Amino acid sequence: MSNAAQLYPQHLAELQRRTADALARGGFDHLVVPSGTLHYQAFDDRDYPYAVNPQFKAWLPLTRTPGSWLVITPGQKPKLIFLQPFDYWHVVPSAPSGYWVEHFDIVVIRQPEEALQHLPGVARSAVLGEVQSALKDYAPNNPPAVVNYLEYHRGYKTPYEIAMMREATRIGVRAHRAAERAFRAGASEFGIHLVYCQAAGQDANDLPYSNIIALNEHGAVLHYTDRDRVPPKHLHSFLIDAGASHHGYASDITRTYAFDAGSEFQAMVDAVDAAQQTMCDQVRASTDYKQIHLDAHLALAGILKDFGVIKVSPEAALATGVSSAFFPHGIGHGIGLQVHDVAGFAASDAGGTIAKPDGHPYLRLTRVLEPGMVVTIEPGLYFIDMLLDEVKKNGYADSVDWARVDAFKPFGGIRIEDDVACTEAAPINLTREGFAAAA
Known part of the structure; x- marks a missing residue:
């Protein structure tokens, strides 16, 4: 039996437990989750790339089955209404198979509207999805009490989910190593991107986000996705976020x-x-993630001081906002079914918001860490003209050695990012594990 097959029943039981609690909170009898539908571009007959409803793929490993539905009723076996259309224009989804199918009652339909005869009454159902998933009068209602509860608890990953993320990491590490080899061989950004996709066996519709492949000064653009087709005349640096x-x-x-x-x-x-x-080692139970972010500013400002880029203390750089000119984003975010996983600011499973620290608007997670949470830790240092100009405008030009800035500008910037799981004891760095295993 595979590791996934062994871990999946416990994962499903946990989702059943959470769902029963969420439905009780909202006063519903059933959870109904559409997988989502294809969206078509305005004034055109082309569809956008399909993205499965995260609430759907939380239950089972189906990511390319538009028009399908899940029905979860506490005390009953979950039902999958599986759309397998008659279609000779496109590849039809294969019949359900694998370690998970025995845990579901599966109904195969050939037309989307056939789902209606298998869905419970909408009045007593919490229906989680996009408005485009509506079938006639049966439409998503996304009750906040149910959504808040389920999204908050998605912050705690089951052992099955950790296993899935380990495999995603293994694939990503393999592709990262291939991309580094392509960089050192002199490939263009676009060429490195193609090498990455080939090594991962995934294209733009499979990858969890658009690859950031940045050579030289392009590393100073935080979400750089232009990918030049011709390599620069002189190679200085390579930043890859993929x-x-x-x-x-x-x-x-x-x-x-x-x-x-x-x-x-x-x-x-x-x-x-x-x-x-060192920051990754801070991913421990009862640690406030906001504090990791603020500590990162001090550590990174210390590096800038050591390399002669700034002339003030790390504490002064943080207090005056100078450190934010070099490290303008947050230290990371939750990760799982979504790259930027949900409920990063949730005060509780009933809702509410935990505020970001003053002066740090781009932090994506403010919760206190607990066992089961998986977060990214991604400190960065960048040489970005528009932010450095703000330092001058704000009266802190004397805090910076501008000749040193000019020396580092051709390299763009630095970012190092790992996915780290919080446990009852020491954190598990999934990314470093992946690189060590691939060595």
């Missing part, structure tokens, strides 16, 4: 390399990498 998917779960991995392994920029990369591993 993940992979497995059975609906994501990995999210970032690495930065200098073309010259003996350069000062590589020394800075190594310093950020060492600091990042």
